[in-house]
Amino acid sequence: MCTARPASGRRWGKTGEPVTAAGPGKYKRETPGRKAAGAEPHYYSDRLQRKLAQFRDFSAIMVEAPSGYGKTTAVRDYVESAVPQSASVGWFTAVDEAPGAGFRRLCREIEKIDGRTGERLLNIDLPNAFTIREACEVIRSIECRREAWLVIDDFQFLAPGLPPAFLVALFDHGASKLHIVVVTRTLGRDIRTALAGRRFLRITSSDLRLEGEDIRRYYALAGLDITEPEAQTVLRYTDGWIIAVYLQLRSRRETGAFSSATAVSLMERLVWNKLTGEQREFFLRLSPFETATVREMCGVLGRDALPEYALEALSGPLFIRYDPTTRRYEPHSLLYELATKKRLERGAAFERECLLRAGDLCRDEGRVAEALGFYIQIKAYDRILSLDLSHLIFREIGDRPFFRIALEVAEHCPAEIRSEHPLSMLRIAWALKAAGLDAVFAGLMTELDGLLAESGTLRAEWFLLSAYARSPHLDQMLPLVRKAAPLFEGTCSRVILPEAPWGFGGYFQMTEFHLRAGAADREAGLLEEFVALYSQLTNGHGSGADALFRAEIAYLRGDLAAAEISAYKAGFLADGKRQSIVQLGAAKVLADIALVKGDTVGWQRAINALERVASQVGPNTFVIRPVLDTIRGAILTELQKPALIADWLKTGDFSSRPLLPPMAGNALYVHVMFLLHQGELTRFIGTQQALPAELIAKSAFSAFLHPLLSAIGYAMMGKRAQAAEFLERAAEKALPDGFILSFAASSWLLQGLVEELVKEKYPALFEAFKEVKARFGVGWEKLHKAVSRGELPDDLTAREREIALLAAEGLRNSEIAGKLRVTESTVRTHLRAIFQKLDIDRRAKLANKLK
Numbered sequence: 001m002c003t004a005r006p007a008s009g010r011r012w013g014k015t016g017e018p019v020t021a022a023g024p025g026k027y028k029r030e031t032p033g034r035k036a037a038g039a040e041p042h043y044y045s046d047r048l049q050r051k052l053a054q055f056r057d058f059s060a061i062m063v064e065a066p067s068g069y070g071k072t073t074a075v076r077d078y079v080e081s082a083v084p085q086s087a088s089v090g091w092f093t094a095v096d097e098a099p100g101a102g103f104r105r106l107c108r109e110i111e112k113i114d115g116r117t118g119e120r121l122l123n124i125d126l127p128n129a130f131t132i133r134e135a136c137e138v139i140r141s142i143e144c145r146r147e148a149w150l151v152i153d154d155f156q157f158l159a160p161g162l163p164p165a166f167l168v169a170l171f172d173h174g175a176s177k178l179h180i181v182v183v184t185r186t187l188g189r190d191i192r193t194a195l196a197g198r199r200f201l202r203i204t205s206s207d208l209r210l211e212g213e214d215i216r217r218y219y220a221l222a223g224l225d226i227t228e229p230e231a232q233t234v235l236r237y238t239d240g241w242i243i244a245v246y247l248q249l250r251s252r253r254e255t256g257a258f259s260s261a262t263a264v265s266l267m268e269r270l271v272w273n274k275l276t277g278e279q280r281e282f283f284l285r286l287s288p289f290e291t292a293t294v295r296e297m298c299g300v301l302g303r304d305a306l307p308e309y310a311l312e313a314l315s316g317p318l319f320i321r322y323d324p325t326t327r328r329y330e331p332h333s334l335l336y337e338l339a340t341k342k343r344l345e346r347g348a349a350f351e352r353e354c355l356l357r358a359g360d361l362c363r364d365e366g367r368v369a370e371a372l373g374f375y376i377q378i379k380a381y382d383r384i385l386s387l388d389l390s391h392l393i394f395r396e397i398g399d400r401p402f403f404r405i406a407l408e409v410a411e412h413c414p415a416e417i418r419s420e421h422p423l424s425m426l427r428i429a430w431a432l433k434a435a436g437l438d439a440v441f442a443g444l445m446t447e448l449d450g451l452l453a454e455s456g457t458l459r460a461e462w463f464l465l466s467a468y469a470r471s472p473h474l475d476q477m478l479p480l481v482r483k484a485a486p487l488f489e490g491t492c493s494r495v496i497l498p499e500a501p502w503g504f505g506g507y508f509q510m511t512e513f514h515l516r517a518g519a520a521d522r523e524a525g526l527l528e529e530f531v532a533l534y535s536q537l538t539n540g541h542g543s544g545a546d547a548l549f550r551a552e553i554a555y556l557r558g559d560l561a562a563a564e565i566s567a568y569k570a571g572f573l574a575d576g577k578r579q580s581i582v583q584l585g586a587a588k589v590l591a592d593i594a595l596v597k598g599d600t601v602g603w604q605r606a607i608n609a610l611e612r613v614a615s616q617v618g619p620n621t622f623v624i625r626p627v628l629d630t631i632r633g634a635i636l637t638e639l640q641k642p643a644l645i646a647d648w649l650k651t652g653d654f655s656s657r658p659l660l661p662p663m664a665g666n667a668l669y670v671h672v673m674f675l676l677h678q679g680e681l682t683r684f685i686g687t688q689q690a691l692p693a694e695l696i697a698k699s700a701f702s703a704f705l706h707p708l709l710s711a712i713g714y715a716m717m718g719k720r721a722q723a724a725e726f727l728e729r730a731a732e733k734a735l736p737d738g739f740i741l742s743f744a745a746s747s748w749l750l751q752g753l754v755e756e757l758v759k760e761k762y763p764a765l766f767e768a769f770k771e772v773k774a775r776f777g778v779g780w781e782k783l784h785k786a787v788s789r790g791e792l793p794d795d796l797t798a799r800e801r802e803i804a805l806l807a808a809e810g811l812r813n814s815e816i817a818g819k820l821r822v823t824e825s826t827v828r829t830h831l832r833a834i835f836q837k838l839d840i841d842r843r844a845k846l847a848n849k850l851k
Contacts, residue, residue, distance in 0.1 A: 099161020
């Protein structure tokens with residue numbers, strides 16, 4: 001059981017004694033409204049105090065606001081003043097570190113609450129696509145025998161390395177005496193979406209901001225009486241942001257007036273200008289880091305120990321927080337912003353010196369992504385190409401995807417440096433190809449061809465990448481892969497790793513590899529031959545893609561049994577080799593099959609499979625999330641539920657996220673289908689007409705889909721002649737392969753035109769067409785009604801359903817345990833999973849859900 005209590009925002013000076021920082025947001029509260037020695041009082045609005053008073057009523061609380069809103073202080077003050085001394089309090093502070101290291105530290109904090117749960121989580125380690133379900137089950141089984149609080153501070157540092165499902169499980173924990181408090185800067189939409197519908201207390205910046213009357217009260221507690229107009233002036237200058245309100249307080253004390261200057265300018269005048277020259281130099285050199293350890297501080301100064309002036313700066317009344325658990329110092333965001341600004345003012349030479357040293361420190365500690373982030377700012381190409389870039393290619397570095405860095409290197413790195421790092425330049429080429437920058441890719445490959453030996457593994461890598469220059473023509477790709485195979489001499493590629501997103505995010509193989517009408521079966525055979533060899537050379541990249549292609553062909557022909565078998569095969573093969581894009585594609589096919597069959601259980605299972613794959617957070621995270629949004633959107637358009645589609649797909653604002661070319665094509669399909677179902681027919685047709693010819697001609701499937709959608713649009717506008725013309729074009733591309741399902745699914749929208757066309761020009765397919773049409777209509781109606789009424793099945797396991805039925809009858813946990821010969825803990829664990837799957841929060845709701 002956890003016994004440690006939070007460190008009250010204290011920092012440690014050179015003597016080892018705690019030093020309390022002046023200013024709101026980083027100091028210990030004594031009693032409400034009273035002033036701690038050497039510090040300003042803490043003031044909380046009535047609105048916020050009402051929220052804080054609800055803490056003990058919730059098992060999960062999230063405090064989410066940008067830096068400077070006093071969220072950490074508010075939680076610390078609540079814990080110290082309102083949580084009984086008999087309760088145990090654990091305070092975990094996340095930092096910018098390797099995801100695995102942060103997760104293990106969190107597990108050790110959980111271990112203090114429940115040793116068994118913490119130990120099991122440590123054994124699982126950082127959850128991924130294959131372990132996230134187990135990790136969630138473990139966290140939901142946590143036990144707590146007396147009141148305990150676990151505060152997870154600065155969660156924004158932990159979030160990128162954790163699947164959202166883990167935070168959901170934390171919030172769903174069933175330990176009645178445990179309170180989880182997450183303190184974080186603003187989180188992404190994926191996490192907010194995952195938490196939607198959960199019962200937890202949420203405090204945001206609107207709760208933390210101060211209004212005019214609040215500012216008057218706060219200043220009065222600090223010994224400064226102001227008028228209501230003056231309070232409104234402060235509010236206008238600060239928008240109620242507590243750190244800015246505090247700086248205005250200091251300005252009034254020192255100058256006798258409030259200042260219209262920005263918070264950063266006030267920080268400069270009131271804090272920065274009072275530092276010694278050595279202290280300013282210290283913070284300038286430290287400024288590349290948002291948080292830093294003493295060792296990192298010594299590193300940037302080139303010293304074995306911190307000098308006296310640095311210790312004095314850290315222990316003085318500055319806006320710096322020290323976390324004794326991680327031993328890291330964190331400057332306030334305003335101080336960080338100011339120091340960065342001052343560093344830039346020193347000139348390019350000083351900037352380069354600071355960032356080189358920061359990058360070298362990160363590189364030496366194995367923090368490659370951080371090192372790259374520093375190096376690229378100053379175009380340190382030799383340092384960049386000396387890094388192992390293989391795991392960064394599908395990651396975002398800071399606020400930009402790696403392929404943009406790759407383009408900068410390809411276009412601006414001196415030739416002599418490129419020639420010294422051929423392996424890194426091959427990785428740069430791979431990133432360029434993934435991003436669709438084909439001209440730059442081709443130029444770089446030509447350059448590398450002249451640099452590399454005719455044999456050896458680097459030449460093998462070159463052949464492998466050269467195959468992608470011929471993509472998607474499998475008959476041209478395969479000979480180059482065959483040339484590469486013997487040169488690898490039994491090893492695997494160091495450029496194309498298995499975690500790379502297959503097809504660069506293109507989850508639908510028909511769009512990627514079906515090039516000629518009537519040749520689908522031949523193309524499927526070529527893909528099988530290609531994947532068999534290629535996946536051996538890349539340690540599994542592309543595994544299952546060939547089976548997925550077969551599944552799509554069978555589905556489009558209306559052969560649902562064959563499609564289902566191939567889809568399950570694809571999912572199984574992909575799962576063993578971390579092929580998330582193939583897994584998502586297989587789940588999409590299974591959802592489509594379930595729709596045609598009207599199989600609500602199968603449909604829900606497929607949707608759950610999508611979520612499980614998406615819970616993986618790894619190097620291709622920036623690919624997976626948009627792909628998942630797109631697949632969901634495609635499924636929802638089939639069910640005519642456009643309101644549930646992600647906003648960026650509705651608006652067509654694809655520039656808001658980095659999309660690789662295949663991802664953009666699939667997203668565009670969802671967008672135009674949204675327009676169609678919204679009834680925006682002229683915009684729908686106009687968008688269709690604006691599509692570039694090369695996108696339409698990309699594959700036989702694209703060349704079929706575009707005229708089919710145009711036909712639907714014109715038919716709905718009552719323009720049958722134009723609709724019939726486009727429909728004939730679509731049929732010429734699809735029906736030679738027997739792809740009748742899309743026509744059957746669209747026949748209602750095409751108002752009899754499909755039946756006329758198939759019967760007259762493709763009579764051999766007419767009976768199959770009628771059968772698929774009838775089956776699709778019945779299945780669609782059944783599933784549409786189930787989704788509309790919220791009647792989808794619960795996807796409970798046999799044991800979960802057994803326990804749910806007994807609980808619905810009114811049996812207590814002990815009675816259920818005795819009846820089924822299991823422990824009460826097992827019953828509680830199953831009930832938590834049941835409640836989550838049924839989206840309920842108490843037993844009383846079980847009976848209705850299980851009808």
